[in-house]
Each structure stands twice: as structure tokens, then as C-alpha cells.
Amino acid sequence: MKNIIPASEKIPRTVYIVLLSLAGALIVLIFIGTVVGLARSKDSEPLIKIGGSSRTNQTGSQADDIRIFSGLGQLRIPLANSSTLLLTIAFPYSAGDITFTEELAAKIGDFRAIAISYFSALPAESITQIDEETAKQEILRRYNNNLRLGRIRTIYFSDMMVIDSY
Numbered sequence: 001m002k003n004i005i006p007a008s009e010k011i012p013r014t015v016y017i018v019l020l021s022l023a024g025a026l027i028v029l030i031f032i033g034t035v036v037g038l039a040r041s042k043d044s045e046p047l048i049k050i051g052g053s054s055r056t057n058q059t060g061s062q063a064d065d066i067r068i069f070s071g072l073g074q075l076r077i078p079l080a081n082s083s084t085l086l087l088t089i090a091f092p093y094s095a096g097d098i099t100f101t102e103e104l105a106a107k108i109g110d111f112r113a114i115a116i117s118y119f120s121a122l123p124a125e126s127i128t129q130i131d132e133e134t135a136k137q138e139i140l141r142r143y144n145n146n147l148r149l150g151r152i153r154t155i156y157f158s159d160m161m162v163i164d165s166y
Contacts, residue, residue: 080127
């Protein structure tokens with residue numbers, strides 16, 4: 001038995017030719033892209049860059065977008081001699097390292113607790129003569145012990161002020 005398809009349900013010949021031509025053009029483009037990709041050297045620049053502008057240095061690698069992490073805000077730390085230490089801690093990080101940036105954001109509470117526990121544990125006699133470099137190195141060590149996906153290289157203290165209580 002023969003199925004007869006009415007003329008209104010048939011695909012017009014021109015649409016069929018256009019679709020077949022597009023499929024053929026896609027096959028040719030994929031073939032050419034494969035040949036070009038296999039023929040290029042491994043360290044060559046991309047032919048087409050899609051997305052935002054990326055800065056590159058002289059060696060062709062992407063330059064780091066260094067930013068300052070100051071998400072801890074100003075810390076108010078109660079000290080052993082009933083004084084209060086006002087302190088802001090900041091450090092540089094690479095904004096291009098998305099996973100490390102996310103880890104830093106997730107660890108803000110831990111970083112605040114580390115700084116508060118360090119300074120509040122100082123003896124009352126040493127509070128007026130806090131050795132800033134020793135404190136920076138110890139807090140840096142504790143921060144890096146808490147991190148898994150990257151390392152902080154240096155930290156900065158600003159607004160470091162001891163307020164005596166009377």
C-alpha cells in the first residue's frame with residue numbers, strides 16, 4: 001500500500017535545499033576547524049577570543065588582577081587590660097583565582113575569630129607595645145593554616161589603635 005502525502009504537507013523543495021546546504025556548510029566548517037586546530041602549535045595564541053577583555057603580559061600569559069581583600073571590616077577586640085583594640089586587616093589576593101576568592105569570602109568569620117583570639121590572648125603588659133611585625137606574621141601563619149585553596153603572602157594592619165578604658 002502506498003502512502004500518498006498531500007502537497008500541503010510536503011516540505012517545499014527550496015526549504016529542503018537550504019537546510020541541506022546549511023548542514024553541508026556546518027560539516028565543512030567543522031572539518032576546517034579540526035584541521036586548523038591540529039596543525040597549530042600548542043603554545044600559539046587563540047584565533048578568536050570570546051568574552052571580556054583579558055589583559056596579557058609580555059610572555060602571553062594572563063596578568064593577575066590583584067585586589068585588596070578588606071572584607072573583615074574594623075575589628076573591636078577586647079584586650080586583657082580592659083582596653084579595646086580597633087584594627088582593620090587587609091591583604092592582596094588574585095581576583096582571577098575564583099575558587100580562592102570564594103574561599104576567602106567563606107572564611108571571613110574564621111579570620112575575624114583568629115585575629116580576636118590572638119590579640120585578646122596577649123598579656124596585659126605587652127598591649128601598649130604590640131610588635132606589629134610579629135603580630136602580622138603570627139596572624140598570617142594562622143590564616144594560611146585555615147586556608148586550603150591558596151595562600152596569603154602578606155597582610156596589612158590599618159587603623160590600629162588601643163583605646164584605654166577608664
